[in-house]
Amino acid sequence: MRLRNGIAYAFLAPYLLIFATFWLWPIISSFVISFQNTRVNPWRFAPSLNWGRLVGDPAFYNALYNTLIILVIQVPVMIALATVMAVLLNSPLLKARSLYRFAFFAPVVVGEVAYAAVFRLMFSIDFGIVNKLLGTVGISAISWFDNATAAMALVIIAVTWRWAGYNAIIILAGLQSVPGDVYEAATLDRVSKVQQFFHITLPLLRPIILFCVVLSVIGTMQLFTEPFLITNRGGPGGGTETLGLLLYRQGFNSLNFGYASAIAYTIAALAVAISLLNLFFGRQAK
Amino acid sequence: MKSKSRSLLMRRLALHAALTPLAIIWLSPLWMMFVFSTMPDYGIFNPDIVLWPSTNFVENFNVLQTETNFLRAMFISITVAVIYTVLSVMLTSMAGWALARYRFAGRSVVIAIILGTITLPFAVVVIPQFIMVAREFKLANTWVALIVPPLFNSLGVLFMRQAFSMMPSELFDAARVEGVREWRIFLHIALPLARPTMAALSIILFLASWNNYLWPLLINSKPGMMTAPVALGTLIGITKVSWGGIMAGAVLLTAPILVVFIFLQRHFISGIAAGAIK
Numbered sequence: 001m002r003l004r005n006g007i008a009y010a011f012l013a014p015y016l017l018i019f020a021t022f023w024l025w026p027i028i029s030s031f032v033i034s035f036q037n038t039r040v041n042p043w044r045f046a047p048s049l050n051w052g053r054l055v056g057d058p059a060f061y062n063a064l065y066n067t068l069i070i071l072v073i074q075v076p077v078m079i080a081l082a083t084v085m086a087v088l089l090n091s092p093l094l095k096a097r098s099l100y101r102f103a104f105f106a107p108v109v110v111g112e113v114a115y116a117a118v119f120r121l122m123f124s125i126d127f128g129i130v131n132k133l134l135g136t137v138g139i140s141a142i143s144w145f146d147n148a149t150a151a152m153a154l155v156i157i158a159v160t161w162r163w164a165g166y167n168a169i170i171i172l173a174g175l176q177s178v179p180g181d182v183y184e185a186a187t188l189d190r191v192s193k194v195q196q197f198f199h200i201t202l203p204l205l206r207p208i209i210l211f212c213v214v215l216s217v218i219g220t221m222q223l224f225t226e227p228f229l230i231t232n233r234g235g236p237g238g239g240t241e242t243l244g245l246l247l248y249r250q251g252f253n254s255l256n257f258g259y260a261s262a263i264a265y266t267i268a269a270l271a272v273a274i275s276l277l278n279l280f281f282g283r284q285a286k
Numbered sequence: 287m288k289s290k291s292r293s294l295l296m297r298r299l300a301l302h303a304a305l306t307p308l309a310i311i312w313l314s315p316l317w318m319m320f321v322f323s324t325m326p327d328y329g330i331f332n333p334d335i336v337l338w339p340s341t342n343f344v345e346n347f348n349v350l351q352t353e354t355n356f357l358r359a360m361f362i363s364i365t366v367a368v369i370y371t372v373l374s375v376m377l378t379s380m381a382g383w384a385l386a387r388y389r390f391a392g393r394s395v396v397i398a399i400i401l402g403t404i405t406l407p408f409a410v411v412v413i414p415q416f417i418m419v420a421r422e423f424k425l426a427n428t429w430v431a432l433i434v435p436p437l438f439n440s441l442g443v444l445f446m447r448q449a450f451s452m453m454p455s456e457l458f459d460a461a462r463v464e465g466v467r468e469w470r471i472f473l474h475i476a477l478p479l480a481r482p483t484m485a486a487l488s489i490i491l492f493l494a495s496w497n498n499y500l501w502p503l504l505i506n507s508k509p510g511m512m513t514a515p516v517a518l519g520t521l522i523g524i525t526k527v528s529w530g531g532i533m534a535g536a537v538l539l540t541a542p543i544l545v546v547f548i549f550l551q552r553h554f555i556s557g558i559a560a561g562a563i564k
Contacts, residue, residue: 003389004389004390004468005390007384007388008389008390009390010392010469011380011381011383012381012384014376014381015438016396018438018468019399019403020438022407022434022438023438026412026418027406029412029418033413056510092302093294093297093301094305095298096443099309099550100305102312102548103309103310104309105551106312106313106316106544107312107315107552108558109493109497109544109546109547110497111515111539111543112515112537113519113536114514114518114537114540115319116321117518117522117532117535118316118318119320119534120316120522122315122534124316127330127332127333129335130320132335140328151484153521157298169559180472202420218407221409222407222408224500225499229519229522229523232523240366241411244409247409247412247413251412252504257413260413264409264410264411265410267407268410270405271405
């Protein structure tokens with residue numbers, strides 16, 4: 001490679017221009033706005049107003065709690081499920097592979113609004129197919145939208161349905177890069193398939209699973225559409241309100257940009273911190 | 287030998303017994319979406335379990351069309367997704383080419399920026415982006431507002447960069463010796479070779495734009511300038527609107543992309559496996 005400053009930046013210019021305008025400047029601006037009182041005109045510097053409010057705001061703690069609950073339950077369940085899907089799809093014994101692949105991967109292309117609508121209908125209390133099916137095995141109807149725990153479960157189920165296949169695709173790609181002779185040798189040494197999974201496959205997959213976890217953490221930290229559309233604006237009574245939804249409401253319903261920016265920075269800081277922690281412990285646990 | 291083939295058969299049966307129910311559960315929301323979209327509302331409220339489509343799709347679509355002008359919203363969504371995809375592939379391949387093929391001052395800074403933004407959620411920029419586009423540029427409810435701000439994409443650049451850096455450099459050096467200019471080398475030699483990567487990236491970007499919800503919801507909320515997901519979203523949670531109509535919209539949002547997915551599965555998968563979207 002030769003040193004070509006002019007040419008290189010000519011190729012990079014449009015991309016960097018978009019980056020500077022729509023990412024770099026907003027990142028700086030968001031930080032500044034979070035220290036301003038945006039409810040007066042013109043906006044005034046008020047260093048402790050928004051951050052002070054954040055520290056004492058029960059709505060913030062509720063949203064943080066809900067987000068972390070979803071994070072702690074949904075991400076591990078989904079990643080485990082995605083790993084199982086990928087390993088089974090990779091089995092040489094599988095017939096009609098493309099059919100199974102289609103079933104698990106199709107949700108990846110379905111838009112959030114479309115699937116939110118169908119989940120609302122499927123989980124409807126009186127006429128939803130899920131409660132009808134539960135009824136046939138004698139389980140009484142669950143109030144998926146009026147009971148906070150059930151509503152949280154519904155959000156977790158929905159997000160898992162939508163994203164498990166996405167992660168399975170990434171993990172499957174990783175599995176296919178594992179050389180087959182490793183397993184042949186293990187089989188000759190009479191290592192059982194289950195042992196092979198835990199002692200060969202999982203350690204080899206560790207970096208890829210970590211990548212999936214990091215992407216999922218970032219996604220979950222700003223989870224918005226599912227509680228917005230499926231459980232009706234974070235209902236019941238804030239029972240599924242997430243940080244992403246709180247940001248939306250403060251920013252675009254109350255038009256309190258200063259407070260919303262403080263929430264946005266909290267989301268970003270948590271996402272980065274949790275991702276780094278994952279990478280750190282993922283590397284350590286060898 | 288006989289017992290070995292029997293245990294193989296048992297394993298094969300167990301594998302399918304585990305995967306089939308899971309696959310049915312996974313497909314059921316899509317199937318039910320289709321079934322609901324063909325049912326009149328009294329069918330949806332039927333106390334029996336109905337798993338088979340009816341014949342009411344056109345009526346349901348008409349309800350949807352009168353409520354939201356869904357065809358207009360579909361037209362906006364398709365146009366935006368096409369223009370966005372073309373522009374984004376151009377930007378990311380140019381940037382990927384520069385990062386793969388030239389040494390220049392500040393290269394490591396640019397790479398650090400791209401890697402750093404991967405872990406940054408959109409949430410951190412959404413407020414100032416909105417203030418800038420809607421209030422300062424006065425571009426709310428325009429095509430530009432839908433297309434331009436989402437153009438920044440860090441994983442796409444890395445995807446293209448990888449494709450370009452795997453090409454043998456003799457290819458380009460030979461052209462340079464002949465005096466071919468850099469932009470011509472990029473356009474006429476490198477880009478045609480990167481076609482499979484560009485195809486995978488295009489599909490993923492199109493999908494991301496087609497399904498994008500939060501930004502279009504914030505910036506283009508005026509009827510007549512809404513994208514299809516935003517238009518459909520306005521109906522969800524309003525009890526007076528027919529469920530059949532909403533489901534018809536959901537099917538129209540999903541079916542075209544699902545058909546593309548069936549035919550271009552390989553490209554989708556290689557794009558997603560590279561982590562080109564989230």
